[in-house]
Amino acid sequence: MLEVQHLTKLFDGIKAVDDCSFSVAQGKITALIGPNGAGKTTILNCISGIERIDKGNILYEHQDVSHWRDYERAEAGIARTFQLPRIFKNLTVYENVSLSVHDRDQDLIPSFFGFNRLKEEDEKKIANTLAHVKLSDMGDTVAQELSYGQQKLLSLARALLQPHRLLMLDEPVAGVNPALRQEFVTLFKRLRDEGETMLVVEHDMDFAMEIADWVVVMNEGKVLKKGTPVEVRNDREVLKVYSWK
Amino acid sequence: MLSPYILNLIVLIAIYGILAMALSFVIGHGGVLQFGHVALFGVGAYASAILTTTYSFSFSIGFLGAMAFGGIGACMLGMLIRRVRGDFMALTTFFFAFAFYALVLNVPELTRGALGIPAIARPSIVMSLPSYAIASVVTLVVVYLLLTRILHSPFGLVMGAMRDDELGARVLGKNTAHVQRVALVLSGMIAGLAGALYAHYIGFIDPSSFYLGDLVIIVAAVVIGGLGSLPGSVIGIAIYFLIPEVLRFINIPTETFGAVRQIIFITVLLLIILVRPKGILGKVLLDT
Numbered sequence: 001m002l003e004v005q006h007l008t009k010l011f012d013g014i015k016a017v018d019d020c021s022f023s024v025a026q027g028k029i030t031a032l033i034g035p036n037g038a039g040k041t042t043i044l045n046c047i048s049g050i051e052r053i054d055k056g057n058i059l060y061e062h063q064d065v066s067h068w069r070d071y072e073r074a075e076a077g078i079a080r081t082f083q084l085p086r087i088f089k090n091l092t093v094y095e096n097v098s099l100s101v102h103d104r105d106q107d108l109i110p111s112f113f114g115f116n117r118l119k120e121e122d123e124k125k126i127a128n129t130l131a132h133v134k135l136s137d138m139g140d141t142v143a144q145e146l147s148y149g150q151q152k153l154l155s156l157a158r159a160l161l162q163p164h165r166l167l168m169l170d171e172p173v174a175g176v177n178p179a180l181r182q183e184f185v186t187l188f189k190r191l192r193d194e195g196e197t198m199l200v201v202e203h204d205m206d207f208a209m210e211i212a213d214w215v216v217v218m219n220e221g222k223v224l225k226k227g228t229p230v231e232v233r234n235d236r237e238v239l240k241v242y243s244w245k
Numbered sequence: 246m247l248s249p250y251i252l253n254l255i256v257l258i259a260i261y262g263i264l265a266m267a268l269s270f271v272i273g274h275g276g277v278l279q280f281g282h283v284a285l286f287g288v289g290a291y292a293s294a295i296l297t298t299t300y301s302f303s304f305s306i307g308f309l310g311a312m313a314f315g316g317i318g319a320c321m322l323g324m325l326i327r328r329v330r331g332d333f334m335a336l337t338t339f340f341f342a343f344a345f346y347a348l349v350l351n352v353p354e355l356t357r358g359a360l361g362i363p364a365i366a367r368p369s370i371v372m373s374l375p376s377y378a379i380a381s382v383v384t385l386v387v388v389y390l391l392l393t394r395i396l397h398s399p400f401g402l403v404m405g406a407m408r409d410d411e412l413g414a415r416v417l418g419k420n421t422a423h424v425q426r427v428a429l430v431l432s433g434m435i436a437g438l439a440g441a442l443y444a445h446y447i448g449f450i451d452p453s454s455f456y457l458g459d460l461v462i463i464v465a466a467v468v469i470g471g472l473g474s475l476p477g478s479v480i481g482i483a484i485y486f487l488i489p490e491v492l493r494f495i496n497i498p499t500e501t502f503g504a505v506r507q508i509i510f511i512t513v514l515l516l517i518i519l520v521r522p523k524g525i526l527g528k529v530l531l532d533t
Contacts, residue, residue, distance in 0.1 A: 048416055050412065050416070070412075070416060071416070071419055071420050074415070074416050074418035075418040079416075080416055082413075086412065086413040087409075087410070088406045088409040088413065088414075089409050089410075090405060090408070090473070090528065090529045091402070091406065095405070098402070099406055099414070099419070102399050102402070102403075104399075105400060105419075106400065106420055106423055108427050111395070111399045111401070112394060112395060112398060112400070116399055162417055
């Protein structure tokens, strides 16, 4: 599904990501873990096109998307969330999620004459997704009035509704309460069982190990170790970087 | 029958209301910090004036030309601000207004420079003041309905998303550069139309008609009326033009009305910013 090949990204001469290579298998959850400053979010930003890469390639479904623009990669099926929820704060919850399913909404003429209204199946998808994230009753609520946890759920709902084949989540459980965290575990496992391909960046090692099929450990911009959760948890070099019980 | 004074107020409020709504459309709904709007107003005015007086084209061609050139000007502005955001976008558009003023002043072969263009006729169908007032108000209503329709459409939703979080919109697959361009061109066309209405109403235009003073009034009206509110923009303009009516009840010399009006208007703006930043009817606060 996704192959990152020898990715290097510099910021003012400092290598935030240094010759990183890994792949994300279809229908699996790949966790990208590492301490602060390891380069995890930078990699996500490079894959989604927010940051330009300095060296290397990003192959998505065997296509080299390294020089595609961010919205082009999103249109091709790469959806993502951010560490801090990015919501359209002056729009309602419903409006926020409906943007994910709307087709041709950037064309003025079809919009003006009502040719690109949402279909019934799209409305159902929106209703189902809002129900999954427990925001069904908040459709008319302006997004900035939501709590932090609800905003996280809203941004997840938007990514889920967006037509995609790869879902990238940046620290989805950061700052959320334990109950919501557990709901996310259940949700992500269910999505994986339904065929979702996910790349999850996480600080919460226990959460990452709980949901992941494959783990990539990063440290100081480099890939330290790749393997199953059991292999990674028992690796000496990884244990040196992290203090695990 | 309304007095000529009242009709004059109605025409000016309608023309500037159209201009303010076009600005509110891009700033309040699209998040584009566009401070070159008065230049697009001027482009339309000059285009129509030149087409109808110098080249003797019909008024229809004049008005259509005003809209076309307003759109072209907005397109050029869009290319300038494509790679800048926030404060730099605001500054770039601001300098666009200066550039227009300098151009108009220094191309006398086309614009008659500082002398301005006199004797800009009115279309015979709206020759009288009452008919021009009706035409202006009808145009205001049509522009309001057009922009409202767009803002309530999927395209308007993308504009709102772009305003609130452009990066968030882009990772949803939205080509925000395209949306910004279209919104700017539409706004420019409407500003050009307002310019044509102004030129044919006043009958004379010169570079000083489209400079900083008008820019401040329009931007202030949009802020006072409230970002994200088209009717609010018109209310903001109405406040500006109706302040002298309030001053009549205060015993101050009429020759000071102009200066006092400016002071009061800016004071209202400052109060709005401090007490109710969203404006009278506004719904949004911009994060720049």
